[in-house]
Amino acid sequence: MYRYRTLRRSLVTLLWIGVSLFYLFPYTWMVMTGFRNPIDTLTMPPRFIFQPNLEGFRYIFTTTGFQHYLVNSIIVTVSATVLIIATAAPAAYALTHLKTRGRAFLLVILVARMVPGVAVVIPFYLVAAKLGQLDTYHVLILIFTAFNLPFAIWLLRSFFREIHPELREAAIMDGCSELRVFGRIMLPLAAGGLVATGVFVFIAAWNEFLFALVLTNSQAPTAPIAILGFRTEYGTQWGAIGAAALLISTPVIVFAIVMQKYLVRGLTMGSIR
Amino acid sequence: MYIKRRDFVLGVSSLGLAGLPLRSAAAQELPRRYAGSTLNVLTRSTSAFEGTIQVGAQFTEATGIKLQYTRVAPGDQYQKLMLDLTGGTHSFDVTYFVYQWKYEIAPYLADLSTLEKDVPGAPPLVLNDYSPKLVEIYGKVDNRLVGLPILADVAFILWNKDAYKAKGFDPEIGPKSWQEIVERGKKLTDGKQFGYGLPAGKAIQCAVTWTLLYYGFGGRFFDAAGKPDLGGEAGIKTMRFMANELQPIAPPGNLAWDYNEMLTGFQTAQSTQTLMWPGGFANLSDPTKSSVAGRYGMVSPPGGSLLGGTSIGVNAKSTNLDAAKMYVAWMTSKDTVRRTALVGTPPARLSILQDPELVQRFPHYPRVLAALTGETFGYIPMKEAEQVHIMMYDEANAACAKLKTPEQAAADLQTKAVAFMTRRGYLR
Known part of the structure; x- marks a missing residue:
């Protein structure tokens, strides 16, 4: 019996190791690509032992000005995330706890989430061009906000629904204004939800590609645009792609690990109600 | 090099x-x-x-x-x-x-x-x-x-000198005709090594190959009346050559290839002959990127070079x-x-x-x-040339994938090009 249990546990462990390796392989390969000579990336069978170098990193920083793209990504993503949370939190609170015609509004805002970006990117381009706002941070920030706001409102609404309405009513009876209830009672209680929502919208804005591609030129292009440029008509810069991909994915991965418990909470919210 | x-x-x-x-x-x-x-x-x-x-x-x-x-x-x-x-x-x-x-x-x-x-x-x-x-x-x-x-x-045909030497060809003398490319390619195809890196994907290098062959076989884009002439004798010969001669000696997966795959195939010595542009020579000549650095030859394509x-x-x-x-x-x-x-x-x-x-x-x-x-010679000289390139590579890809016969692919290319130009008002 003991031997059977040990064997079973070992098999399960092995299975999980296998699954982990399977899932981690693309990321591992990407990291290796960033530190390898291109010939080591292309060789068949694949070469796992190689002489690491920083040529890909040197190339992206000294030749392509990748730091400019990274800074743009940080500015746009952080601004959009802050704006989304600042807008979505009161909206979600109002839709949950105040007597509003929320249901219709909730359905309406979902439409913005359902429209594929590619269907509206050209109209957005023309409007931005007419307003002289092409290639600016704020046009990206506004569009990222508009596209992620419905998701943020829906997600935050689930968190606000977990807070008992009696809390609000008691505070109101004690003389709190609606703004004070929201700021002093509801927001602290929903802090976990705010962080979880922030993580999701941060990741979505950080990885956004289509609008950044069409609406930016030399001033505000973001990091994912730079990666595309490493595949050219005269060859693919494998080292540069690996190095840039590593730099782009690292903040998201670190952020996701740090906020892991909120992320899981956000994903499972509403599943046991 | x-x-x-x-x-x-x-x-x-x-x-x-x-x-x-x-x-x-x-x-x-x-x-x-x-x-x-x-x-x-x-x-x-x-x-x-x-x-x-x-x-x-x-x-x-x-x-x-x-x-x-x-x-x-x-x-x-x-x-x-x-x-x-x-x-x-x-x-x-x-x-x-x-x-x-x-x-x-x-x-x-x-x-x-x-x-x-x-x-x-x-x-x-x-x-x-x-x-x-x-x-x-x-x-x-x-x-x-x-x-x-x-x-x-300007397009060149490259060959891997080591592979040529191994198969008894003079590594300093390149192929002089498309037929010679195929004949050498058949002998060079051996295990994981292939005779010609044919880009047969639905992408521009497939249209480039089509254009090179078409010109090499005496074809011209327009007839004397200014009507597209892509599906005639030279057009059929081109499709047949791509599908029946080059495709069998091409590496697996080439039905999705464009320039980068073509370059990678030659860089890693998977394909031993290929079409190439000088813009790619920097990659090919860099030993950290290419296993054939310094060991390849080049010659203008038979029938003339495409700009x-x-x-x-x-x-x-x-x-x-x-x-x-x-x-x-x-x-x-x-x-x-x-x-x-x-x-x-x-x-x-x-x-x-x-x-x-x-x-x-x-x-x-x-x-x-x-x-x-x-x-x-240049690409097809017309407005919206890219649209005709799409037709070229769609049809050439279909012929190489055996989805159509070369004759059908050539005929379809001609029909599509005429219809497109008529619709756009380029033909009366």
């Missing part, structure tokens, strides 16, 4: 040293009346253009004109440029473009033929320093000069029109082209292709020169 890292470093260092007197010379020669203005330049993220960005600082120093570059991936430049021009945004004062687009963008580009008169003090264009065919194909539309050659590219390449033009609605023209004149001037050539931009000027120092560093220059001044 082999460029050592040391040579490259020496080249760049000598460029830096040579740059000092040149820079001061440039500062004296170029007028500063546009100082303080900013030019927005749309270029591609291709490494071959990095030199053109590097030397831009010298232009700014000499003229006081600031340069802002938008570097986009090659696959996105067309959409970006067309959206900008047709949407009336005109974000870019200067644009790089491949000549296949010239008929569409010509109405938006300034005529450069009077540049020297329009912009006193701009470097002279010296158009007789280019192959006449190059100026015609790269830049002229209805007698207007809308672009100047900034990067000359690739890139032009540079000025937006006619630029708010800094004369400054933009001066930049283009300076960027294509002999001195600047020499400097950009040193850092890897394939030059278009004949004098630079014959420069002894550069020839020593880039031994393929004489072959490029011979190809540019010899039997060359």
Whole structure:
């Protein structure tokens, strides 16, 4: 019996190791690509032992000005995330706890989430061009906000629904204004939800590609645009792609690990109600 | 063919040293009346253009004109440029473009033929320093000069010398006909090594291969009446050759190949013969990127070379029109082209292709020169040429994938091209 249990546990462990390796392989390969000579990336069978170098990193920083793209990504993503949370939190609170015609509004805002970006990117381009706002941070920030706001409102609404309405009513009876209830009672209680929502919208804005591609030129292009440029008509810069991909994915991965418990909470919210 | 890292470093260092007197010379020669203005330049993220960005600082120093570059991936430049021009945004004062687009963008580009008169003090264009065919194909539309050659590219057939030697072929002598390419390719196909890196994906290099073969078999894009002639005898022969001769000796997966896969296949010695553009030689000659560095030969394709390449033009609605023209004149001037050539931009000027120092560093220059001044031809010369390229590679891909017979693919190509041109009003 003991031997059977040990064997079973070992098999399960092995299975999980296998699954982990399977899932981690693309990321591992990407990291290796960033530190390898291109010939080591292309060789068949694949070469796992190689002489690491920083040529890909040197190339992206000294030749392509990748730091400019990274800074743009940080500015746009952080601004959009802050704006989304600042807008979505009161909206979600109002839709949950105040007597509003929320249901219709909730359905309406979902439409913005359902429209594929590619269907509206050209109209957005023309409007931005007419307003002289092409290639600016704020046009990206506004569009990222508009596209992620419905998701943020829906997600935050689930968190606000977990807070008992009696809390609000008691505070109101004690003389709190609606703004004070929201700021002093509801927001602290929903802090976990705010962080979880922030993580999701941060990741979505950080990885956004289509609008950044069409609406930016030399001033505000973001990091994912730079990666595309490493595949050219005269060859693919494998080292540069690996190095840039590593730099782009690292903040998201670190952020996701740090906020892991909120992320899981956000994903499972509403599943046991 | 082999460029050592040391040579490259020496080249760049000598460029830096040579740059000092040149820079001061440039500062004296170029007028500063546009100082303080900013030019927005749309270029591609291709490494071959990095030199053109590097030397831009010298232009700014000499003229006081600031340069802002938008570097986009090659696959996105067309959409970006067309959206900008047709949407009336005109974000870019200067644009790089491949000549296949010239008929569409010509109405938006300034005529450069009077540049020297329009912009006193701009470097002279010296158009007789280019192959006449190059100026015609790269830049002229209805007698207007809308672009100047900034990067000359012409297709070559490459072969792996080690593989040739191993199979008993003279490694110094390349194939002289398409049939010979196939015959050698059959013998070279062995295990994981394949005879020809055929790009049969639904992408431009498949259309390039189709065009090369079509011309090689005596085909011409239009008949005497100006109607497309893509599905006749030469068209059928081309489809048959791709599907029945080249496809069987191509590596697996080639039905999705474009340039990058073609380059990778040859770099890793998977394919032993292939089509290639000089812009890719820097990758092939770098031992950290290529296992055939220094061990490949090149020859013009049988039947003549197809011109690739890139032009540079000025937006006619630029708010800094004369400054933009001066930049283009300076960027294509002999001195600047020499400097950009040193850092890897394939030059278009004949004098630079014959420069002894550069020839020593880039031994393929004489072959490029011979190809540019010899039997060359361009892509199908029409508005919206890219649409016909799509038809070419769709049909060639279908023939290679055995989804259609070569005869059916050729007939469909002809039908589609005629229908498209009629619909667009290009045919009556």
